[in-house]
Amino acid sequence: MLSRTASNLFWMGRHLERAETAARLLDVGQRITLLPNSDAGYRNEWNSLLQASGTSDLFLQKYGEITQENIEEFFFFDRENPSSVVSCVEKAREAGRIVRTALTSQVWDALNVTYQELRRIEKTPRDKLDTATLTDVTTGHTSTVRGAINATQLRNDGWHFIHIGFGLERADATARLLDVKYFVLLPRVEFVGSGLDTYQWMVILRALSAHRAFHWAYGGDITAGGVADFLILNGESPRSLITSLYETVWHLDGLARRYGDDVPATARDRAKLTLDALQERDIDAIFDEGLHEFLSWFIGEIAAVSNQVHQDYFLGGS
Amino acid sequence: MMVHYNEMFEGEAVREPYARLSEWVRTMPEDFRQMKQAEAEALFRRIGITFAVYGEGGDPDRLIPFDMMPRVFEQAEWRRLERGIKQRARALNAFLRDVYGRGEIIRAGRIPARLVYQNEAYEKAVAGFVPPRGVYSHIIGIDLVRTAKDEFFVLEDNCRTPSGVSYMLENREIMMRMFPQLFRKNHIEPVDQYPELLRRTLESVAPAKCQGRPTCVILTPGHFNSAYYEHSFLANLMGLELVEGADLFVDGEFVYMRTTQGPKRVDVIYRRIDDPFLDPLCFRPDSMLGVPGLMDVYRSGGVSICSAPGAGVADDKAIYTFVPEMIRFYLGEEPLLNNVRTWTLWKDDDYRYVMANLPDLVVKEVHGSGGYGMLVGPKAGKEEIETFRKKIEANPSNYIAQPTLALSTCPTFVEEGIAPRHVDLRPFCLCGDRIELVPGGLTRVALREGSLVVNSSQGGGVKDTWVLSE
Numbered sequence: 041m042l043s044r045t046a047s048n049l050f051w052m053g054r055h056l057e058r059a060e061t062a063a064r065l066l067d068v069g070q071r072i073t074l075l076p077n078s079d080a081g082y083r084n085e086w087n088s089l090l091q092a093s094g095t096s097d098l099f100l101q102k103y104g105e106i107t108q109e110n111i112e113e114f115f116f117f118d119r120e121n122p123s124s125v126v127s128c129v130e131k132a133r134e135a136g137r138i139v140r141t142a143l144t145s146q147v148w149d150a151l152n153v154t155y156q157e158l159r160r161i162e163k164t165p166r167d168k169l170d171t172a173t174l175t176d177v178t179t180g181h182t183s184t185v186r187g188a189i190n191a192t193q194l195r196n197d198g199w200h201f202i203h204i205g206f207g208l209e210r211a212d213a214t215a216r217l218l219d220v221k222y223f224v225l226l227p228r229v230e231f232v233g234s235g236l237d238t239y240q241w242m243v244i245l246r247a248l249s250a251h252r253a254f255h256w257a258y259g260g261d262i263t264a265g266g267v268a269d270f271l272i273l274n275g276e277s278p279r280s281l282i283t284s285l286y287e288t289v290w291h292l293d294g295l296a297r298r299y300g301d302d303v304p305a306t307a308r309d310r311a312k313l314t315l316d317a318l319q320e321r322d323i324d325a326i327f328d329e330g331l332h333e334f335l336s337w338f339i340g341e342i343a344a345v346s347n348q349v350h351q352d353y354f355l356g357g358s
Numbered sequence: 359m360m361v362h363y364n365e366m367f368e369g370e371a372v373r374e375p376y377a378r379l380s381e382w383v384r385t386m387p388e389d390f391r392q393m394k395q396a397e398a399e400a401l402f403r404r405i406g407i408t409f410a411v412y413g414e415g416g417d418p419d420r421l422i423p424f425d426m427m428p429r430v431f432e433q434a435e436w437r438r439l440e441r442g443i444k445q446r447a448r449a450l451n452a453f454l455r456d457v458y459g460r461g462e463i464i465r466a467g468r469i470p471a472r473l474v475y476q477n478e479a480y481e482k483a484v485a486g487f488v489p490p491r492g493v494y495s496h497i498i499g500i501d502l503v504r505t506a507k508d509e510f511f512v513l514e515d516n517c518r519t520p521s522g523v524s525y526m527l528e529n530r531e532i533m534m535r536m537f538p539q540l541f542r543k544n545h546i547e548p549v550d551q552y553p554e555l556l557r558r559t560l561e562s563v564a565p566a567k568c569q570g571r572p573t574c575v576i577l578t579p580g581h582f583n584s585a586y587y588e589h590s591f592l593a594n595l596m597g598l599e600l601v602e603g604a605d606l607f608v609d610g611e612f613v614y615m616r617t618t619q620g621p622k623r624v625d626v627i628y629r630r631i632d633d634p635f636l637d638p639l640c641f642r643p644d645s646m647l648g649v650p651g652l653m654d655v656y657r658s659g660g661v662s663i664c665s666a667p668g669a670g671v672a673d674d675k676a677i678y679t680f681v682p683e684m685i686r687f688y689l690g691e692e693p694l695l696n697n698v699r700t701w702t703l704w705k706d707d708d709y710r711y712v713m714a715n716l717p718d719l720v721v722k723e724v725h726g727s728g729g730y731g732m733l734v735g736p737k738a739g740k741e742e743i744e745t746f747r748k749k750i751e752a753n754p755s756n757y758i759a760q761p762t763l764a765l766s767t768c769p770t771f772v773e774e775g776i777a778p779r780h781v782d783l784r785p786f787c788l789c790g791d792r793i794e795l796v797p798g799g800l801t802r803v804a805l806r807e808g809s810l811v812v813n814s815s816q817g818g819g820v821k822d823t824w825v826l827s828e
Binding site for chain 1: 580581590593594599600601602604605607614615616617618619620621
């Protein structure tokens with residue numbers, strides 16, 4: 041496979057995943073606007089979510105105030121925001137268009153329809169739109185693309201590259217979101233049992249579409265340890281660090297087996313080491329070493345794996 | 359008043375090849391037609407075939423109107439055309455081999471040296487080099503018009519990178535999908551073997567240094583190009599990689615593409631970019647599209663380029679007038695297809711004649727395309743003619759003139775039902791170890807009543823082109 045094709049498939053995966061992240065952040069953001077305001081209160085939650093997507097400065101510069109319209113505009117429509125839904129879907133579609141021969145017509149159709157639908161929504165007067173629709177449309181369409189990929193793409197190297205994109209982006213997004221909120225997850229005496237911390241944890245779970253899954257998996261009260269365990273080490277949770285990384289390793293392994301010994305597999309090796317390290321830990325150990333330190337290490341590892349993927353496969357050996 | 363030949367009729371009677379179609383149209387319910395037209399458009403939009411034909415530019419997402427009424431050739435008519443087209447293709451390649459070699463035709467005084475060696479499309483960089491099998495132009499698009507039952511004229515030859523073949527293939531796919539009963543009743547020669555033939559043609563011109571089965575690729579300027587759809591469509595059907603310049607690099611005596619498994623050698627490049635952009639070291643140093651060092655590898659037989667750099671010198675509008683001469687000179691045959699009588703304005707006699715007869719003539723720029731920059735005398739007002747006259751006076755050698763041809767018409771679906779509209783034809787001739795032509799081509803139709811301009815930028819559409827089997 042052409043290196044450029046592989047790279048475009050990889051980035052198509054990353055951008056689709058990123059579009060979904062933006063849609064979920066949009067959903068959380070709009071819930072926060074429904075809550076009473078106070079300086080140190082819920083609106084700060086919002087700011088931390090902005091920080092997680094690395095767009096806090098841009099938002100504050102351009103919009104300042106957190107209102108529903110601003111949030112919708114920024115997270116959904118704004119092309120100046122590289123992480124907005126429209127920006128990401130546009131980039132995913134562009135990548136798909138460039139490598140159209142590597143996609144089945146169902147995948148291309150789904151991708152193209154997603155884009156056309158966003159274009160249609162863009163032309164709709166904003167007062168005719170509500171946030172829930174925007175979020176649903178995005179996740180609905182990206183799920184269709186994902187479904188088409190899984191149902192119709194050949195299980196070849198291209199399929200692996202798309203999923204490596206999904207996996208690394210997802211691992212990165214979850215880790216960043218956790219890192220921004222790591223302090224609320226640290227069990228601190230003064231917060232325990234207060235309404236505030238429970239709500240903050242809820243926000244994190246919701247931002248990862250995991251608030252219902254959490255209850256299924258753990259039952260009972262939401263606790264800091266529970267939330268962190270669910271999002272870091274739980275192999276059932278689809279967005280946890282361990283699941284995202286496990287799936288990434290699976291696909292990197294698939295590539296390495298397909299390509300044999302002649303092609304370096306440093307990305308696979310690095311990702312495997314990281315996964316091993318993750319599997320050896322439990323949540324207490326992570327809290328002991330420091331959640332922030334742990335997450336910084338993990339984010340660095342994901343960046344390193346991504347970089348190795350680039351080195352191993354996208355340069356074409358020249 | 360000029361009489362235009364309607365391809366469906368012989369006098370008052372419907373010609374045999376159109377008999378079943380004519381019945382089909384007559385018995386077609388009105389709402390059925392509208393429904394099918396909408397269906398066809400949805401299909402085209404869905405597959406994303408929205409590019410301008412023949413490099414006319416314009417909105418890349420524009421849909422070219424598709425007319426559901428096919429154009430039909432009898433087997434005997436097609437055989438004649440086929441012989442003429444293949445003859446022309448052979449002569450054009452012989453000409454290219456000659457002018458990049460000893461230049462016999464020039465020494466013999468049949469073609470002025472100036473028109474060849476001073477031609478912008480003549481590549482001095484490849485003089486003396488003979489590509490595999492002596493083939494320079496591997497895909498030749500020959501634009502034809504018809505003026506009577508047995509009279510066809512060649513309007514121009516396209517020896518570089520003719521486009522539009524994806525329309526030929528998609529038009530057929532869509533017709534077969536929408537009207538299978540038509541294909542059961544009429545016996546229509548298939549065209550879908552084209553990609554396979556093209557792949558074989560490319561493989562047949564692999565360079566001598568190639569070992570084993572040749573690796574062929576399509577080189578595209580990228581997804582912003584108006585014909586990108588066609589490039590990716592063909593790559594997909596042939597199972598070839600679609601590469602951009604940056605995917606290729608030269609190492610030693612070969613060209614490689616960058617793949618996820620390391621460098622992979624490339625033997626044949628079907629390029630869809632123009633000569634000046636092929637290799638920044640050899641041609642335009644500012645080009646980002648090309649592959650540095652490509653021409654050195656090409657000249658040392660490490661890679662084949664289709665069409666060969668420099669092939670464009672054979673399809674220039676000035677060279678065009680000499681194609682019948684080439685056929686006589688190289689093949690010792692009489693041309694089977696006519697050229698349109700052409701006056702070249704850099705000749706004094708021709709200049710005087712053209713200036714005296716502007717209202718009756720079509721005047722074109724030598725390097726123009728897409729139906730722009732031309733004067734259609736009989737359709738132009740006095741003022742337009744006078745403006746154009748001044749342009750010619752300023753630079754006569756930039757123009758050629760031709761008589762207004764009585765272009766044939768084909769029945770075409772219009773608002774009010776069915777009506778005759780003017781058409782042309784572009785078949786695609788493949789030249790490798792063999793010369794091949796699929797039975798069909800791209801028919802363009804001028805959808806505006808009375809219009810002679812079939813270009814999609816000026817209200818042209820496309821039709822499926824049928825060749826009936828025996």
